[in-house]
Amino acid sequence: MKKFIKQVFFFTLIFCCLFTCIILTTNIIVNNKADFKISKEKKYVLFGHSQPECAFNDSLISNFKNFSNAGETYFYTFQKIKQILPQNPQIETVFLEFTNNKISIWADKDIWSNKYMRLRYPRYASFMNLEDNLFLMTKNVKGYAKVLPISIKYNLIRMKLNDYFYINKIGGYKYLVRKKTDSILKTMNKTGFSIYPEYQKMSVHEIHYLEKIIQFCKEMNKKVYLVRSPYHKKSFYSQNEEALQLLKKQKFDTIKFLDFKDFPLDNSEYGDLDHLNHKGAKKFSKWFNTLLKKGLLDSINKQQIIDKKI
Amino acid sequence: MLFNSIDFAIFLPIVFVLYWFVVNKNLKLQNFLIVVASYVFYAWWDWRFLSLIMFSTLVDYLVGISLAKQEHAVRRKMLLWTSILINIGFLCFFKYYNFFIDNFITAFSFFGYKIQPNSLNIILPVGISFYTFQTLSYSIDVYRRKLVPTADFIAFSAFVSFFPQLVAGPIERATNLLPQFYKKRSFHYGKAVDGLRQILWGLFKKIVIADNCAEVVNQIFNNTGDFSGSTLVVGAVLFAFQIYGDFSGYSDIAIGTSRLFGFDLKQNFAFPYFSRDIAEFWRRWHISLSTWFRDYLYIPLGGSRGSKFQQIRNVFIIFVVSGFWHGPNWTFIVWGALNALYFLPLLLGSKNRKHIEIVAQGKWLPTIKEILLILSTFALTTLAWVFFRADNLSHAWSFISEIFSYSLFTIPQIQPKILSILILFMLLIEWSGREELYGIERFGITWKKPYRYAFYYTIVFLIFLFSGEEQEFIYFQF
Structure with a gap:
């Protein structure tokens, strides 16, 4: 029995050592070779989730790159931004989506749920520090154990294909075709508007990582703006508006907030209550481009200018 | 609990250590640990269906004890049928109820009658087909006097619920597995x-x-x-x-x-x-199920003896029932029938044991x-x-x-x-x-x-x- 236990123990130990070595080696190789460079003209970058992903058509906005990605939380944006900013010194301004559902406790599941961790961890594993790894591990140890081997596989494939170019795989403008707003509103008229008390709670982790992002941008001498993409006034997510305003005041008062929530759009220009479709994105992006060109960022009363134009 | 899950990777070493280091000196305690571990293993999926396993265990244990005491042929047969009806009854209810109802409706509507019996939203208890067949083998073997029924309820419960093979087999025969619970087990490197x-x-x-x-x-x-x-x-x-x-x-x-x-x-x-050939395939695929059907269905039906018609009938019965065992869907029945068709030429040409x-x-x-x-x-x-x-x-x-x-x-x-x-x-x-x-x-x-x-x-x-x-x-x- 002793011999058996000893053998199993040493077999497992050697395996764990080898596994750790492979993780570290592949992560170091990918980290060193990772290419996050974008075109030299791009001075403005935007990070966020599906709402800015569908709203900002960066082909219509000068010197602008949209890095938003559906379901992306600040935790993963932080990993991304740590690579993009140092590799692109031409970037002057960082826009960060700051909207109702991004700060809700509901966003937590997008950080460590099995589904989202499997989707994002392998992509960013090479750029995460120990603290971030421990954070994920403590939140979902089983899920974390499952994504580790996937991240090795992901890195090995990159190494085999000699493909370290990340830019086209980490987000961008999404051309949304659907027009479901009218049918959603019709259903809502029948079923009524649901209130979810749980949604009102704030995500401590998301706020913490937003602070870390802002801190990092400041260290890199970048201008930071919080933005809120347009969404329909009937959107269910707006029910934590008070909490959002309070948070903004308490924690991010020194950061300029550009609120485009009330940008006027028809129902046909929304894909649903939270996302603009390609028509809406075109209208909004052209307008935003004009605003940028007219020196929105250099003006003193930015929000007043926006509200006046809206 | 899945074998390929982290839960099982934690569960197995814990049970192993308890089994060989804590209760290793007492056979009854070892068997009891197996029962508890098996119930935990099963309850991980849905604890409510544990009652089914427990009930099935109790019924077959009591049937076994009664069969040992009973010499009267008719009463012995009644006891056996009690076990068969209860076990197969559960299986049919949980697995085949909706299938029979749906086909009943289709058959009646074909003749112009419209009936609306209720379909039930039934969850299929994991492993029911496996442990049902395992306990049935015990009752049948005791009835046939091939096996002495056990008086040790813990050992019998461990045999029915033994976690490594509880939910997907192999379907063990009582004659092979049950005696292993009586003997002292020592660790062998x-x-x-x-x-x-x-x-x-x-x-x-x-x-x-x-x-x-x-x-x-x-x-x-x-x-x-x-x-x-x-x-x-x-x-x-x-x-x-x-x-x-x-x-x-x-x-x-x-x-x-x-x-x-x-x-x-x-x-x-x-x-x-x-x-x-297909005959060889079926001697090598899911052997525990094939031999179960061979011993408890095919041979009692007459097996490969009798007229050609009887041989063909027996082959079709065993393959179709085997297909139906897999699930309440015509696809499984056709799969079974197709395999019977593959098998028939070999049987009729006496090449099935080539x-x-x-x-x-x-x-x-x-x-x-x-x-x-x-x-x-x-x-x-x-x-x-x-x-x-x-x-x-x-x-x-x-x-x-x-x-x-x-x-x-x-x-x-x-x-x-x-x-x-x-x-x-x-x-x-x-x-x-x-x-x-x-x-x-x-x-x-x-x-x-x-x-x-x-x-x-x-x-x-x-x-x-x-x-x-x-x-x-x-x-x-x-």
């Missing part, structure tokens, strides 16, 4: 190492082969209309390997786990894809004739698997029609290269180990330590590298 090796190989077949095949198979079977005949062939072939990797992998893990606790379960798969010995025994390579026979048997079984995997009969039919179209001669739209290499690797290993009980058994015996360990680490890394979402075992649904 070689047996435990062999058990771990078999678990490792089972995990490889499940995680690397079956789960990766599943992704491609689901894509192809869920979008049959979008793919060419040649791609559908790829899908069908991969499903053949998926179900083999899945189920034989499960059996390997179950047998290996049992060995860690000092138990010997019977071999459930004996390299069936190296069979040279290939008893292992293919190319003692040689490295098979002859050309053997290769052709193996390939043709594989093609026939793969064709039958299409019915097994399809959602319904029309799906199976459209799948097969598309295979036999001109698009069969085009390049497949899906070419899973890495998966093909992995399957080839598995086949080579299994070919070289086909004279043993499982694929990598001989490596553990004949290879030198450094090569052996390098091989084990390769397998472990492949398992880790190809693991992702835990996929359920296909046979859990049966």
